[in-house]
Amino acid sequence: MLELVKKNIHMNRWKTQVDTQVTLDDDFIVPDTMSDIAQVILDSGEVQLEPARVQSEKVTIRGKLDFHVLYRKEEGGLQTLGGLIPFEEMVNVPGLEERDYVSVSWKMEDLNAGIINSRKLSIQAVVTLEVRVEALFDTEAAVALGALQKEDDGSGELTFPQIATKTRAVNAAAIALRRKDTYRVKEEMTLSGSKPAIGRILWMEMRLSGALARPLDGKIRLEGTLLVFLIYEGEGESETVQWLEESIPFSGEVEMAGAVEEMIPAIDLRLVHKSIEEKPDYDGEMRELALDAVIELDIRLYEEQPLEILSDMYGVNRELTVETGEACFDQILTRNAGKCKISEKIQLSGGQRVLQFCHSSGLVKLDQAEAGEDMLSLDGVLEVKLLYLTDDDSCPIQSVTELLPFHYDAEAPGITKDSVWYLEQGVEQLTAVMAGGDIVEIKAVLLLEVLVLQPVCQSVILQAQTSPLDRRKLKEAPGIVGYVVQEKDSLWDIAKRFRTTAEHVMETNGLTSEELHPGDSLILVKEIVR
Known part of the structure; x- marks a missing residue:
């Protein structure tokens, strides 16, 4: 038996993704301590997931929808109502094994807060749960012959076997690190002197913008911006509705043993916790805000390993029996970062004249990703929410939600239907301005970053056995x-x-x-x- 030098490659293979939709529907009574509902202004919802339970090709997902509703009171002014809707879903995942890496994420497809009567709300939501299964495994490939030993060549003499070998070059994308971690952002904000002190926070939004994560030696470097929007009531005699919009840049590092700067990242970032608490300043006025946010990092770091794999061999002075098999690994096709511009004009309904836009936010929702000829075609919508002031004293604050479609072709030479891709998406810019009458012009720039991997299976040599030549055939x-x-x-x-x-x-x-x-x-x- 010939000695073969083998190289071990640590792989992370995408196995399958199973999506399921959960419909949540519940009614909520307005507490006695709160005012009657005249109109729903804004609604929002976040899904909080517990760790998934994996058992016998099934994944059990438990969680709850944390919703908030900003409404106009019948007597005027604004108030916020919130609640939780628990759920449990069992998802069938054929081929799932206990050693597989399972991650669960969610997308809010639809959320609607409807008024049943002035004391009762109907909360309806459609949530898509994505169960992604990856297999961590090792694959081996022979890269060279080991030391040769003298053996009988068939004539009774001991000689060294003469073996001709052929190699082929392969770039394997080995998984160097697969892990989850968190990064906490804590910041202090101070109200400007032109704004009244805070009496009560009515509404809070916080989202990531332009967040990037990259490996350094022994750590992960994060940079980005937290976009914060608050609606609050002024304190004391200034109980008018106020709003505050701030961009909070952040940067920092997460210790990550094994990370190397040259590694290729595929890191998903998600804001899993956010809170803002009002605090008194030196004069005892509520003019300070303490921001607390937790970002979850789902980390994949790849390392390209150039290999010269033995692809064929034969004996010149020996008979050689070769056993072959198949080794599967990933190759990195491309890492593409691009921007998609959106420009649309929409017509506001309601008949009120817009005095001022208070806030605009956008959420990228991907509908379809399809591999084409040397490109990955992405289709989806940008869900835009606009909050604005009107000239109607009975309902001075209004909101509207619009869906703006987009199409983007990400260059990906060599991509096929079997390719695996990871997409990071976000909104870099979003503006809304009046274009005359009740027409609003919305402009946005989306960030779309794609990492494309190509699964490759190739024949490799598992082992080789020599035997003496047939001297009679050689002479003939x-x-x-x-x-x-x-x-x-x-x-x-x-x-x-x-x-x-x-x-x-x-x-x-x-x-x-x-x-x-x-x-x-x-x-x-x-x-x-x-």
């Missing part, structure tokens, strides 16, 4: 053969067929390169080796 073979090169012939194929070496063929025929052409004539001389 002609000493010299004339050969005309055929279509698709290579120097390696010819040398293997006539049990010689490529170097010997080149020397005999005075060739200066291995390149052959159909119709070339070669002299093949039997090589006597011991």
